[in-house]
Amino acid sequence: MDDKQKSDGIVLTEAQKRSRRHRSIAIALALGVLVVLFFAVTMVKGPAVLVRPM
Numbered sequence: 001m002d003d004k005q006k007s008d009g010i011v012l013t014e015a016q017k018r019s020r021r022h023r024s025i026a027i028a029l030a031l032g033v034l035v036v037l038f039f040a041v042t043m044v045k046g047p048a049v050l051v052r053p054m
Contacts, residue, residue, distance in 0.1 A: 012020070
């Protein structure tokens with residue numbers, strides 16, 4: 001492909017890059033909190049987590 005025919009695609013502005021980074025960090029933190037919550041609930045329930053009601 002020629003350099004003239006190459007498309008750079010979408011170029012984000014600095015504000016958009018910053019916004020994307022903040023959103024990614026927020027999603028990662030929310031996921032981390034969820035993992036810790038599930039782990040804590042599992043530890044609190046202990047072996048009873050495997051007992052299923054009939």
